[in-house]
Amino acid sequence: MQDKKQDFIDQKLQDLNNDGVDRRGFLKCMAWAGTGLVWTMSGGIPVSQAFAKSADHAGKRGDFSFVQISDSHIGFNKPANPDVTATLQTAIDKINAMPHKPDFIIHTGDLSQLSKPSEFDTLDQVLKGASAKQIFFVPGEHDMLTDNGEEYLQRYGKGTKGTGWSSFDHKGVHFVGLVNVANLKAGGMGSLGHEQLEWLEDDLKGRSASTPIVLFAHIPLWTIYPDWGWGTDDSEQALSYVKRFGSVTVLNGHIHQIMQKIEGKVSFHTAMSTAFPQPAPGTAPSAGPMKVPAEQLQKVLGITDVNYVRGQHSLAVVDSTLG
Amino acid sequence: MKTKNFWAALATPMMIATLLLAGTPSVTANDQLSAAPAAVKIDNFSFGPQTVTVPVGATVTWTNADDIPHTAVSTEGVFKSKVMDTDEKFSYTFTKAGTYAYYCTIHPKMTGQIVVQ
Structure with a gap:
């Protein structure tokens, strides 16, 4: 079991090493905080620090924070996690127990397993218990399995455009929720599509380059592993529209594990699932749900806390596991 | 030993x-x-075998062996399965010769073809 955990950590190290992140600093962080992981962005340079220290700082200095949850897959009942409702509940309990209250929650898709009304009902029931009352959604491919996402859009897409994209401003930060799981083409990966890209260009036009931008979508907006479709075919186009901004944070789900990349002023981050883990790219025959020993499950599920500090142009992204 | x-x-x-x-x-x-059915197993996010050759009139049945739902949808709109959850099946009878490319609309990297002779 220890080996498994070590493998998991090693994999994360490998991913991060490609980005020039200090290995020793990361190890120290892992050792100190277990699987909790903190990256503070400052001028495009990631600085790792221990979990509790950062949480303290965030509490004192942060202008606001929000929490990202992802891939709750309500309705999934296979061996990788026979009770996904319970683990989502644990995630919500964890959010409610945070010392600094998040202003809102972002769910980056795959709310449900099969887009069933009963699954959405269960999700709503659990989310109702969250202390943060405002929740923003983007759909995952599992939420649009039937009727082109009609059921999803009726419930979670009020005020959105097209297949569910939208933007909003919060305390000086501009948030854009994008949909890259609709009308997917044979042989391709995620796709935003022409109409949405035009809307995005228009949405960002005229905004000051000093406005911090947060893009969130289900499938990663950077290519992580094409063989498994872990990327978005036309994400380059979308990212070209945010190049002029001083601080861009891209939050995704879909791959059920933490991955990070810094490219200039853009930091990419994927969140853990609240339901089940998936293997690291290329380490398994497929991206299917990964079964870990029951007592390990909560260590590979989690939530992402994002802190914004005005004037620093940096968003501190803090991942913490459920157990 | x-x-x-x-x-x-x-x-x-x-x-x-x-x-x-x-x-x-x-x-x-x-x-x-000629009337015998052909089978495609969906396993590990792939269609196996990826190419299936059948005579005209054959019925092909897809079975999902993954823990994740999949579809089998013709790229030309010839056939379209419902969402197949674990162990669910979809069958289609091919009455015309030709090559039918298809994919999973949920995981579009998954592609296959049925060759009807």
């Missing part, structure tokens, strides 16, 4: 030979199988 390995080594080619022999009649009796 030595004896066991010896027999195991011997058994493998014998089994292959037996399978080959058993397989011979069905290859030559292709005409008789």
Whole structure:
């Protein structure tokens, strides 16, 4: 079991090493905080620090924070996690127990397993218990399995455009929720599509380059592993529209594990699932749900806390596991 | 150990030979199988076999063996499965010769083709 955990950590190290992140600093962080992981962005340079220290700082200095949850897959009942409702509940309990209250929650898709009304009902029931009352959604491919996402859009897409994209401003930060799981083409990966890209260009036009931008979508907006479709075919186009901004944070789900990349002023981050883990790219025959020993499950599920500090142009992204 | 390995080594080619022999009649009796169904197993996010060749009139049945739902949808709109959850099936009967490319609309990297002769 220890080996498994070590493998998991090693994999994360490998991913991060490609980005020039200090290995020793990361190890120290892992050792100190277990699987909790903190990256503070400052001028495009990631600085790792221990979990509790950062949480303290965030509490004192942060202008606001929000929490990202992802891939709750309500309705999934296979061996990788026979009770996904319970683990989502644990995630919500964890959010409610945070010392600094998040202003809102972002769910980056795959709310449900099969887009069933009963699954959405269960999700709503659990989310109702969250202390943060405002929740923003983007759909995952599992939420649009039937009727082109009609059921999803009726419930979670009020005020959105097209297949569910939208933007909003919060305390000086501009948030854009994008949909890259609709009308997917044979042989391709995620796709935003022409109409949405035009809307995005228009949405960002005229905004000051000093406005911090947060893009969130289900499938990663950077290519992580094409063989498994872990990327978005036309994400380059979308990212070209945010190049002029001083601080861009891209939050995704879909791959059920933490991955990070810094490219200039853009930091990419994927969140853990609240339901089940998936293997690291290329380490398994497929991206299917990964079964870990029951007592390990909560260590590979989690939530992402994002802190914004005005004037620093940096968003501190803090991942913490459920157990 | 030595004896066991010896027999195991011997058994493998014998089994292959037996399978080959058993397989011979069905290859030559292709005409008789014209109405026989063909199967595609969906496993590990792939269609297996990726290319299936069947005679006109054959029914192909897809079965999802993954823990994740999949679809089998013709890129030309010829056939479209419902969402297949674990162990669910979808069948389609091909009445015209041709090559039918298809994919999983949920995981579009998954592609396959049915060749109808």
